[in-house]
Amino acid sequence: MAHFNLKKGHNLKILGEPDKMLSSTISAENVYLYPMDFSGIKPKLLIKQDDLVSVGSPIFFDKLNPEVKFVSPISGIVSEIQFGERRVIEQIVIKGDGKLNILKDDSSKVNELSVDDLKSKLAESGLWPSIRQRPFSKIANPSQTPRDIFISVLSTAPFAVDYAFVLDGREKDFQTGLDVLAKLTSGSVHLNMSGAESAPIFAEAKNVQINTFSGPHPAGNIGVQIHHIAPIASKEDVVWYLNAQDVADIGEYIGTGSYPTEKIITIGGSSIVGPTYLKITKGTSLQDILRDKLISKDDLRIISGDVLSGETRSLGQGIRFYDETISAIPESTDREFLGWALPGLSKYSLSRTFLSALLPKKSTEFNTSMNGSHRAIISFGRWESVLPMDILPEFLVKSILARDIEEMEKLGIYECAEEDFALCAFVCQSKTDVSGIIRAGLQLAEQEG
Amino acid sequence: MGFLRKFLDSLEPHFMNDGKLKNFYPMYEMIDTFLYTPADNTISGPHVRDAIDLKRSMVIVVLALLPAFFFGTYNVGLQEALHLTGVTFQNINLDFLPHFLTGLKTVFPIYAVVFTVGGIWEVLFAVSRGHEINEGFLVTGFLIPLVLPPAIPLWMVAVATTFGVVIGKEIFGGTGFNIFNPALVARAFLFFAYPASMSGDKVWTVDAISGATPLLRASSQEGMSATELLSGHFTWEQMFYGFIPGSIGETSTVAILIGAAILIITGIASWRVMLATTIGMALTAFMLDSFGAAIGSTNPMLYLPPTYHFVMGGFAFGMVFMATDPVSCSQTNRGRWLYGLLIGFMCVIIRAVNPAYPEGMMLAILFANAFSPLFDYFVLQGNIKRRVARNA
Numbered sequence: 001m002a003h004f005n006l007k008k009g010h011n012l013k014i015l016g017e018p019d020k021m022l023s024s025t026i027s028a029e030n031v032y033l034y035p036m037d038f039s040g041i042k043p044k045l046l047i048k049q050d051d052l053v054s055v056g057s058p059i060f061f062d063k064l065n066p067e068v069k070f071v072s073p074i075s076g077i078v079s080e081i082q083f084g085e086r087r088v089i090e091q092i093v094i095k096g097d098g099k100l101n102i103l104k105d106d107s108s109k110v111n112e113l114s115v116d117d118l119k120s121k122l123a124e125s126g127l128w129p130s131i132r133q134r135p136f137s138k139i140a141n142p143s144q145t146p147r148d149i150f151i152s153v154l155s156t157a158p159f160a161v162d163y164a165f166v167l168d169g170r171e172k173d174f175q176t177g178l179d180v181l182a183k184l185t186s187g188s189v190h191l192n193m194s195g196a197e198s199a200p201i202f203a204e205a206k207n208v209q210i211n212t213f214s215g216p217h218p219a220g221n222i223g224v225q226i227h228h229i230a231p232i233a234s235k236e237d238v239v240w241y242l243n244a245q246d247v248a249d250i251g252e253y254i255g256t257g258s259y260p261t262e263k264i265i266t267i268g269g270s271s272i273v274g275p276t277y278l279k280i281t282k283g284t285s286l287q288d289i290l291r292d293k294l295i296s297k298d299d300l301r302i303i304s305g306d307v308l309s310g311e312t313r314s315l316g317q318g319i320r321f322y323d324e325t326i327s328a329i330p331e332s333t334d335r336e337f338l339g340w341a342l343p344g345l346s347k348y349s350l351s352r353t354f355l356s357a358l359l360p361k362k363s364t365e366f367n368t369s370m371n372g373s374h375r376a377i378i379s380f381g382r383w384e385s386v387l388p389m390d391i392l393p394e395f396l397v398k399s400i401l402a403r404d405i406e407e408m409e410k411l412g413i414y415e416c417a418e419e420d421f422a423l424c425a426f427v428c429q430s431k432t433d434v435s436g437i438i439r440a441g442l443q444l445a446e447q448e449g
Numbered sequence: 450m451g452f453l454r455k456f457l458d459s460l461e462p463h464f465m466n467d468g469k470l471k472n473f474y475p476m477y478e479m480i481d482t483f484l485y486t487p488a489d490n491t492i493s494g495p496h497v498r499d500a501i502d503l504k505r506s507m508v509i510v511v512l513a514l515l516p517a518f519f520f521g522t523y524n525v526g527l528q529e530a531l532h533l534t535g536v537t538f539q540n541i542n543l544d545f546l547p548h549f550l551t552g553l554k555t556v557f558p559i560y561a562v563v564f565t566v567g568g569i570w571e572v573l574f575a576v577s578r579g580h581e582i583n584e585g586f587l588v589t590g591f592l593i594p595l596v597l598p599p600a601i602p603l604w605m606v607a608v609a610t611t612f613g614v615v616i617g618k619e620i621f622g623g624t625g626f627n628i629f630n631p632a633l634v635a636r637a638f639l640f641f642a643y644p645a646s647m648s649g650d651k652v653w654t655v656d657a658i659s660g661a662t663p664l665l666r667a668s669s670q671e672g673m674s675a676t677e678l679l680s681g682h683f684t685w686e687q688m689f690y691g692f693i694p695g696s697i698g699e700t701s702t703v704a705i706l707i708g709a710a711i712l713i714i715t716g717i718a719s720w721r722v723m724l725a726t727t728i729g730m731a732l733t734a735f736m737l738d739s740f741g742a743a744i745g746s747t748n749p750m751l752y753l754p755p756t757y758h759f760v761m762g763g764f765a766f767g768m769v770f771m772a773t774d775p776v777s778c779s780q781t782n783r784g785r786w787l788y789g790l791l792i793g794f795m796c797v798i799i800r801a802v803n804p805a806y807p808e809g810m811m812l813a814i815l816f817a818n819a820f821s822p823l824f825d826y827f828v829l830q831g832n833i834k835r836r837v838a839r840n841a
Contacts, residue, residue, distance in 0.1 A: 014497070233840035301496060308495040329497065332490050335454065339486035340504040347500035353509050353715045354500060370489035372502020373482055375583060376625025379780045380506065380717065392832055394780055395825075410833045418494075426495045429506050430625075435494055 003195055004228045006215030006388040010350055010423055012158045014307065015365045016269040016329075020165055023276040025262075031074050031283035032318025033059060033092040038129060040138040040446075043070070043089050051078045056103035056126060056259035059092060067142060071126025073261040073282040075101040091317070094283075105257035110179045113254075118180055125253050127260075129321065130246035133238050134226060135414040136446050146240040148187035148230060151178075153202050153244045154194045154213055156220030157306040159268030161277070161324045163244045164199035166264040171201045174244070176251030182207045185240070192225045215388060217308075223417040227389045232414045235445070243324065263324065269307070270365040271295050271328040280319070287315045289326060301368045303327040308422035309435065332369030350427050351382070375430040383434065386423040391415065393424055397434060400441035405448055413438075413445050457481050475575035479582040507584040509717045511591050513708035514770065518595065519549070520704040521697040525599040526552030528694050538692060552599075556697060559594040562606045567593075570614045574623065585624035585776075589613065592632035592770060595698025596763065596811075597639070605643060609635040629818045630774045636811055662695050663688055664762040664800065664808055667749060675749040676757065688760040699766035702759065709769040718773035721785040722792075726768045729793020731755040737801050750801040758797060767810035768792070777818045783831075784824035792817045 035043035042063040047053060053076060058069040072094050080093040105125065113121070119142045122128045131140040140146065153163040167174055181189045188209040193202045195214030203210070211229055213219045222241045226232060232239060249260040261281050268275040273293050280289055286302055294300065303310035304320040307327045311320060319326060336342070344354030348364040351357075383393040391412050399407035418435040425434040457480075463470045464477040481487075482504070491498060526548030531541060567590050575582045593610055613635025618627040663683045667675040683693055691701025699705075712718035734755040741751030758764055772778060772792050779788040792813045799809025 012497070231836075231839060237840075303494075303496055305494070307497050310494055310496065312493065312496070327496075335485040335488055337485055338483075340483075340502070340508050344500065349500040351499065351501040351506075351716055353505050353717065357715075366497035368490045368496055369498065370487065370491055371498045371500045372504065373478070373487040373489055373581065375503040375581065376623065378503070378506075378585075378625050378775050380775050381719065381782065384782070390832065390835065392781065392829060395829055410836070411829075412832075412836055422495045426497065427499045427501075429499075429501045429503050431489070431498065431502065433493075 001210045001212065002229065003212045003214075004219075004225075005195070006213060006219045006224070006228070008384075008388040009156075009216035009218055009386050010427075011156060011216045012308070012366075012426075013348075013361050013363045014158050014269070015363045016159070016272055016275045016327075017363070018159055018266040018268045018275040018277055020162060021276060022264065022279060023274070025279040026281070026284060026288055027096075028074060028281035028284040028288055029096055030079070030285050030288070031072070031076075031094050031096070031281060032285055033070065033072075033094070033283055034318065034320065035060060035070070035089045035092075037321040038062075038070075038139055040064075040136065041068075045081070045089065045092075047078050049078055049081055052076075052097075053078060053094060054101035054103045055261055056105075058124075058126070059094075060089070062139070065123075065139070065141060065143075067120065067123040068128050068139065069124055069126055070129060071103075071259055073259065075099050102258050105253075107255055107257040110176060110183070110254060113183075115183050118183060118254075121254070122180075122250065125259055127246065127250055127253055130249065131240050131242050132322075133240050134223065134417065135232055135235060135238075136442055137417050140240045141238075144238055146185050146187070146238050148239045149181045149185045149189045150192065150222050150226055150229070150239060150241040151181075151190065151208075151244055151247055152192045152220055152222045152225055152241075153198070154192060154220040156217035157308060157325070158217075159266050159275070159306055159325045159327055160220065161245075161264065161266050164201060166245060166277070166324075167201055167248055170248040170252070173248040173251035173255065174201060175205060175207075176254055177247035177249070178205055178251075179207050180250050180254060181240075181242075181247065190225075190229055192222075192229070218420050218423060219388065221417075221420050223415070223420045224388055227391075227415050231412075234409075235414055237414070243322065245324065265289075265319065265324045265326060267293060267326045267328070269303075269328040271300050271330055283318050283321075285316065285318050286313055286326065289319065290315065290328070294328060299331040299333055301329050301331050303329070307366065308426060309419035330365070330367045332367040350386070351380075351429070370431050372429065372431050374432075377430055377432050380429060382427040382429065383421075383424040386427055387421070389415070389420065393421065393434065396441070397432070397437050400437050400444070403444060405445055408441055408445055413441050416442065418442070454485065457484065472576055472579075475580065475582045476572060503584050506717055507587050509711065509715050510588045510770075513711040513717075514588075514591050514595065514698070516704035516707040517698040517701065517766065517770075518591070520691055520701040521595060521699075522552040522556045523549040524552065524691055524693075524700050525555050525697060526550065527692065528599075529555070538687070543692075555599045556594060558603055559597060559599075559601070559606050559697075560590075562603050563593045563610050564590050566607045566610045567614050570611060570619065574619045578623070580623065583624035585618075586614070589618070589631045592698075593635050596632060596636045596696050596766070596771075598695075599697050601639070605639060608642075609639045612638040625776055627776055628822070629815055630771050630777045633771055633811055633815055633818075637815060640811070662762065662808075663693055667753060667757070667761070675753040678749060679757075685757065685760065688757075696763060696766075699763045702765045705765040705769050709765075712769065712773065718769070719775075719778065719782075719785050721782060722773045722778055722789040723768055725786045725789025726772055726793045726796075727759070727789075729790035730758055730764065730797055731793070732790075733794045733797040734758055737797065748801065753801070758800070762800070762808045763810040764796060767796075767814050771810075771814050772817070777821065779821040779824045779828075781825050781828040783828045784821065787824040787827075788817050788821050791820060 043060045053072045057072045062068045074096045076096040079095040082091040084090040133140045191208040192211045195212040252260045304313045305323045347354040396411045418439040421434045421438045464474040613631040617631035617634030621627045713720045737751045779785045795813035796809040
C-alpha cells in the first residue's frame with residue numbers, strides 16, 4: 001500500500017451538494033445513445049429505425065474494433081436515429097415498451113474463463129466501452145494487454161458520487177469485477193481510495209494493489225493518480241481505467257449473464273430542488289431525470305458531468321455514457337456596474353484580490369459567468385497552484401499552441417487529460433481555455449505524434 | 450444605471466461584425482467592460498469560473514502603487530520648497546497637503562502626457578490588429594511617471610512613452626509577449642538617448658536646480674566611507690521614509706513596502722522575486738565589502754551596507770514593482786529565485802563597480818529580463834530530464 005499526500009488543488013464549495021440518500025428510481029421512457037460520447041470510434045449501426053430491441057441488443061459497433069458492441073439498456077423500439085453532417089450518427093433514441101425482454105448470456109465463473117473468453121464476453125455484452133485507456137481517454141483496445149488497470153473510488157469533483165454509498169450491497173459483484181480485471185492486465189489492478197478511513201468493500205478488496213490519496217480536487221481524478229503511482233511514459237505505454245460502478249457491472253454480468261441496466265447518479269447544483277442520489281436506467285433523458293426537480297426552466301445550464309469538466313446538454317438529450325453526475329446551475333445574465341472596483345465581499349476567488357478572502361469560504365451559488373474577458377496568458381502562478389502534478393502547465397500549453405509535438409511529448413502530454421486541467425482554467429485570470437487546449441494537444445499528439 | 454446599460458447596448462451593433470464601426474470594436478469593448486462586468490459566459494467546462502480577471506489583477510497593482518504615488522507627489526513639492534526657500538530639512542514644515550498640491554502641478558502633466566500618448570498607441574495597435582485593449586497599459590502608464598525625474602521635459606515623456614509602448618511591448622505582439630518591462634524600457638531609453646539632460650545620475654527636482662541624489666553623494670569621493678559622505682545630507686531614516694530627491698515614486702521605501710505588502714497578500718506579485726532580489730543584494734554587498742577590504746580599495750560604494758542599498762535609489766521600487774512584472778520575469782518558481790538573485794547581484798555590482806551608473810537597479814532588471822527565459826529553460830530541462838529518467 002502506498003500513500004500519496006497531494007497539496008495543490010481546491011475543493012469547490014458550490015451550493016447544491018446532493019444529500020446522501022437514494023431518493024428514487026427513475027424508469028426511463030426513452031433512452032439516448034450518443035456514439036460521440038466515445039472518442040476515437042467509427043460507429044456503424046446494427047439496427048434500423050423501428051426495429052425492436054431487447055436489453056443487451058447490440059445497437060452499433062466500432063469499425064476499428066468490430067468485436068466491441070454498444071448495446072441497448074432497455075427493451076423497446078428504435079424510435080429515432082439522428083444524423084448530422086456527413087452522416088455522422090448524432091443520437092439514437094430507443095422508446096421503451098415497458099417489457100423486460102433480455103438478451104441473456106450464460107452465467108459463468110471468472111476462474112473458469114480464459115482471458116480471451118473474458119474479453120469476447122465483455123466485448124459482446126456492451127460493457128467493454130466502460131473500460132477506457134490512457135493516454136487519450138478512449139475505449140480500451142481488446143487486443144492489447146495494459147500495463148496496469150486503475151480504479152478510483154475517491155471522489156473530489158463537485159457533486160461526485162460517494163462510491164462506498166452507491167456500491168453498498170454490491171460487494172460481491174465489485175470483487176468479481178476486480179478479479180476479471182486482474183486477468184486482463186500483465187501488471188496490477190490499482191484501487192485508489194481516500195487516505196482517511198475507507199469502507200470495507202474497498203479496504204478489504206482482494207487481488208488489487210491499494211493506494212491511498214489525500215488532498216483536494218483533483219486528487220480523485222484517475223489521471224492525477226496514475227501520474228503519482230506509475231506515470232505514463234509514452235504513447236505506447238497503455239494503461240486502462242474505469243468507473244467503480246462499471247467494475248461492479250462487469251462482476252454482475254459475469255455472474256448473471258445479463259446486462260446491468262441501471263446506475264446510480266447524483267444531481268446537484270443550485271438550480272435543483274433537493275439535490276440527491278437517483279437510480280436511473282443508463283442513457284435516460286435529462287427530461288426524465290430532472291422532471292419536477294428544477295427550480296425554473298429558463299436561464300439554466302444543464303451539465304452532464306460536474307461543473308468543472310462536464311458538457312452542456314439540453315433537457316431533450318440524455319446523460320453521457322461515463323457520467324455519474326448531472327449539474328444544473330443558473331446562466332449568468334446580469335452585468336455588474338464597475339465590477340472591477342467593488343470590494344467583492346461575496347466573490348468566490350482563490351486569489352486574495354477580493355475582500356471575501358478575509359472571510360471563510362462558504363458554499364456559493366455559482367453561475368456561468370466567465371467573470372472577465374479573454375486576455376493573453378500572463379503567469380501569475382495560478383495554474384501551478386491547483387495542479388498537483390509534476391507538469392509545467394504554461395509551457396505545455398504554449399507548446400500545444402505552437403503545435404510543437406516533440407516538445408509536448410517531452411513535457412508529458414501523454415500523462416494529461418483535460419479534466420485534470422479544469423481547475424487551471426477555473427483560476428485563470430486571463431480566462432484561458434486550458435482544458436480545451438490540452439484536449440487539442442492530445443488530439444494532435446494522437447494523430448501525428 | 451439602467452439607462453447607461455441600455456445606451457451601451459444600443460451602440461453595440463455598430464461595433465459588431467457588420468456595423469460601420471466594427472474596426473473600433475476594441476474601444477467599445479474597453480469602455481463597455483470598464484463600466485460593466487463582461488457579458489461573456491462559459492461555453493464548455495469549466496462551466497464556473499473564479500471571480501478574478503485581468504482587470505482586477507491590474508487594479509490591485511495600481512492600488513499598491515498609490516502610496517508611492519501620493520508620497521512621491523508630496524515629496525516633489527517638498528523638494529521644490531527645500532530648494533526654493535533654502536530652508537533646511539530639519540526646519541521645514543512637513544504638512545502633507547500644501548506640498549502635495551505643489552507636487553501635483555509637476556506630476557499631473559506627466560501623467561496626462563503618458564496616458565494620452567500611451568493610450569493613443571494602445572488603441573491604434575488594438576484597432577489595427579483587432580485585439581482587445583489590454584489592462585496592462587494601466588499599470589505601465591501608472592509606472593512610467595513614477596520612475597521619471599520630476600522636472601523632465603514633457604516632450605521627453607511623450608517620446609519615452611512611445612518608445613516603451615511600441616518598442617518595449619507592441620512590436621513583440623502586445624501585453625503578455627514582451628520580453629522587457631515596458632516602463633523600464635521607457636526609462637532606459639531616456640537614460641541612453643538624452644544622457645546630457647538626464648545626466649545619467651543627477652535627478653532634477655525643479656527646473657534648473659539639480660539636486661544630487663543620495664546615491665550620487667555616496668559615490669562622490671574616493672577614500673571616504675559612503676555613510677560618512679551621506680551624513681550631514683541624508684540620514685538612513687530620511688532615506689527610508691523618502692524625504693530625498695529622486696525619481697517621483699522611488700524615494701519612499703515605506704510607501705513602497707506598503708505596496709509590496711498589498712501585492713504579496715493578494716498574491717499578484719511573486720514574493721519569491723522580492724525575497725531573492727533582497728538576498729542577492731545583501732550577499733553581494735557583504736561580498737564586495739570583504740573583497741574591497743582585501744584589495745584595499747578606496748571606492749566608497751564597495752563598503753555600502755545592504756541596509757543602505759535597500760533604501761537608496763530605485764532598489765526598493767524596482768524590486769517591488771518592476772522585477773515582479775509577471776510577463777518579463779521568469780515563469781517558473783525556481784526560475785524566479787535565480788532571476789531575483791541575479792537582479793540583486795547585478796544592482797550592487799553596477800552601483801559599486803561601474804562609476805558611470807551609480808543607479809544600478811534599472812539596468813539590473815533589464816539584464817535579468819533578458820536572462821529570465823534562460824532560467825526557465827533550465828527548469829524546463831530539469832522537468833524533462835526527470836521524466837526521461839523515470840521512464841527509462
